[in-house]
Amino acid sequence: MDAEVEERLEIDLAAIPPEGGTVEGEVDIIDYEDEFVHPFGGVRYSLFVQPVGSELLVKGRLEQDFDLVCSRCGCDFDTTSKVEDFLQSYEIGEKTQKVDLTTDARDSIILNLPTYPVCSEACPGVETKPNGFQDGRWSALDELKK
Numbered sequence: 001m002d003a004e005v006e007e008r009l010e011i012d013l014a015a016i017p018p019e020g021g022t023v024e025g026e027v028d029i030i031d032y033e034d035e036f037v038h039p040f041g042g043v044r045y046s047l048f049v050q051p052v053g054s055e056l057l058v059k060g061r062l063e064q065d066f067d068l069v070c071s072r073c074g075c076d077f078d079t080t081s082k083v084e085d086f087l088q089s090y091e092i093g094e095k096t097q098k099v100d101l102t103t104d105a106r107d108s109i110i111l112n113l114p115t116y117p118v119c120s121e122a123c124p125g126v127e128t129k130p131n132g133f134q135d136g137r138w139s140a141l142d143e144l145k146k
C-alpha cells in the first residue's frame with residue numbers, strides 16, 4: 001500500500017478526549033481551479049475539537065497556498081488564503097465515529113479568496129497612455145475634416 005495524501009478532512013471521534021483536543025495536519029481537499037486560481041500544496045489545519053452533548057464543536061484555522069493572477073497587472077503571484085475563524089458544529093450520536101469537515105473547510109477557503117486579487121497594494125496596474133486610448137483610424141478621419 002502506498003501512502004496517499006489524505007483527501008478528506010475527517011475527525012476521528014475516538015481520538016478526541018471528552019474535554020476536547022487539537023487536531024493538526026495537511027489534507028489535499030481543494031479541487032477548485034480555473035484560469036486565474038491555482039491551488040498548490042494542501043490545506044493546513046489546526047482545529048480545536050470538542051464534543052458538547054449531541055454536537056461536535058470545531059474551531060480553528062485553515063490555510064491554503066494559491067497561485068493567483070493579479071487583477072490589476074495580470075502577473076502571477078503566490079498568496080496564502082487564511083481562514084482564522086473557522087467555526088462549525090456537527091450533530092453527533094453514540095454511533096458516530098467520524099465527522100467529515102471536508103466540504104465546510106473547502107468552502108471556507110474558496111470563499112476567503114479575494115474577488116479582485118492584487119499582487120501588492122502598491123501594484124500600479126497595466127501602464128496606460130496619459131491620453132488614454134488612441135486609435136489611428138480616428139485620427140485619419142480628423143485629417144479628412146481639414
Ligand SMILES: [Zn+2]
Nearest residue numbers: 070073119123
Ligand atoms: Zn499586480
